[in-house]
Amino acid sequence: MQMHYAFKHLATAATLVQQYNGELPLAAFLKQYFSAHKKHGSKDRKYISELCYCYYRLGHALLHLPVEERMKIALYLCSNELQSWEALFEETWLQQHTPLLSQRISFVQQQYPALQAGTIFPWLTHCSETIDTTAFAYSHLVQPKVFLRIRPGYEQKVPDALAQQNIPFEQADKYCIALQPNTSISTLLDVNKAAVVQDYSSQKVGGLLQQVKVLSPGTQWRIWDCCAASGGKSILANDLLKPASLTVSDVRESIIRNLQQRFKEAGITRYDWFTADLTKQQKLLQNRDVNLVICDAPCSGSGTWGRTPEQLFYFTNEQLQHYASLQQQIVNNIVPQIKAGTYFLYITCSVFREENETMVQLLQQKHAMKILQTEVLKGYALQADSMFAALCIKE
Numbered sequence: 001m002q003m004h005y006a007f008k009h010l011a012t013a014a015t016l017v018q019q020y021n022g023e024l025p026l027a028a029f030l031k032q033y034f035s036a037h038k039k040h041g042s043k044d045r046k047y048i049s050e051l052c053y054c055y056y057r058l059g060h061a062l063l064h065l066p067v068e069e070r071m072k073i074a075l076y077l078c079s080n081e082l083q084s085w086e087a088l089f090e091e092t093w094l095q096q097h098t099p100l101l102s103q104r105i106s107f108v109q110q111q112y113p114a115l116q117a118g119t120i121f122p123w124l125t126h127c128s129e130t131i132d133t134t135a136f137a138y139s140h141l142v143q144p145k146v147f148l149r150i151r152p153g154y155e156q157k158v159p160d161a162l163a164q165q166n167i168p169f170e171q172a173d174k175y176c177i178a179l180q181p182n183t184s185i186s187t188l189l190d191v192n193k194a195a196v197v198q199d200y201s202s203q204k205v206g207g208l209l210q211q212v213k214v215l216s217p218g219t220q221w222r223i224w225d226c227c228a229a230s231g232g233k234s235i236l237a238n239d240l241l242k243p244a245s246l247t248v249s250d251v252r253e254s255i256i257r258n259l260q261q262r263f264k265e266a267g268i269t270r271y272d273w274f275t276a277d278l279t280k281q282q283k284l285l286q287n288r289d290v291n292l293v294i295c296d297a298p299c300s301g302s303g304t305w306g307r308t309p310e311q312l313f314y315f316t317n318e319q320l321q322h323y324a325s326l327q328q329q330i331v332n333n334i335v336p337q338i339k340a341g342t343y344f345l346y347i348t349c350s351v352f353r354e355e356n357e358t359m360v361q362l363l364q365q366k367h368a369m370k371i372l373q374t375e376v377l378k379g380y381a382l383q384a385d386s387m388f389a390a391l392c393i394k395e
């Protein structure tokens with residue numbers, strides 16, 4: 001990129017982050033800005049967006065610096081190579097730049113000692129114990145990959161289709177494909193039929209679903225996915241526990257419409273649905289006899305902020321309290337309504353103890369649930385999300 005453009009993009013991105021207040025998702029805010037300012041071509045849009053995203057990846061570190069200086073440091077840290085941006089940096093910085101993130105961090109720390117894991121992610125003391133907090137905090141400087149879950153029957157077809165179209169990919173396991181960040185796959189594959197876009201850790205929740213199969217072999221599964229959104233976990237459960245009947249619900253009717261479209265593409269026809277606010281006292285399971293409840297609870301999403309780094313920047317302690325209390329209300333409301341012998345799979349995409357281990361204690365102590373397995377799914381080493389899952393049974 002020409003020197004003149006690098007500085008121009010930096011100035012535009014700096015103005016944008018000063019205008020942005022976190023209310024809209026950053027992607028939506030940038031889309032709005034670009035559609036109102038048609039002068040930016042597709043490359044400009046890409047560069048300006050990159051700068052804005054990098055800015056938020058630094059979390060709460062180096063907030064005392066002027067916006068453009070902080071943005072340059074963020075860009076330096078987040079980029080494996082600086083080819084397009086050389087004009088922005090002094091020669092010594094360019095010479096010290098390496099593809100290794102740990103070395104880039106050490107170099108920047110020499111000049112800016114305030115760059116630390118705990119300044120990037122100030123809630124490290126809230127993280128589940130088994131999380132390597134330093135690795136997790138620094139993982140926010142790296143954009144996560146896109147992951148596909150291959151659906152049964154397409155184990156060969158999906159990798160073949162990607163190879164044919166020269167799309168770089170890695171096969172994380174038999175059913176999981178990792179693609180470079182920003183790979184758009186809608187034109188490459190039959191999305192939802194052959195493969196589902198689903199993060200690596202989300203796919204690993206399947207391990208706990210397979211566990212119920214081992215514990216209760218031969219069971220005809222009747223599943224209630226009570227926070228179904230557009231059905232990611234339901235499709236996973238359907239694929240692993242077939243033949244299963246599904247009941248799905250969510251507080252938002254609009255997201256259930258998306259689910260219906262996705263189920264259609266996925267070929268899932270045996271299901272019923274309803275909308276319900278799970279915090280409200282009501283009989284949720286009238287006439288429904290279920291033996292597995294999946295509760296992928298609304299949460300802070302703190303394990304996924306590598307994808308939405310603006311949330312790392314704008315998240316507050318009050319929001320953490322809000323989610324922890326929402327999850328408690330949901331659990332306190334639904335668990336008494338399920339029968340003894342029913343499996344309950346509690347999931348969050350959060351790394352916070354308040355949303356994870358504390359909820360397991362509640363399930364055990366207040367609701368006499370037997371905890372069968374808990375897992376902190378550490379995606380941060382794999383450019384994936386981090387999640388939590390606990391499998392319990394009502395005694």
Ligand SMILES: C[S@@+](CC[C@H](N)C(=O)[O-])C[C@H]1O[C@@H](n2cnc3c(N)ncnc32)[C@H](O)[C@@H]1O
Nearest residue numbers: 227228229232233250251277278279296297298
């Ligand atoms: C983490 S998402 C579920 C993701 C989904 N299971 C998947 O795999 O794609 C949580 C969902 O809970 C829903 N939700 C939030 N508050 C709720 C409430 N009070 N009652 C029921 N659902 C709620 C949200 O609308 C959201 O779709």
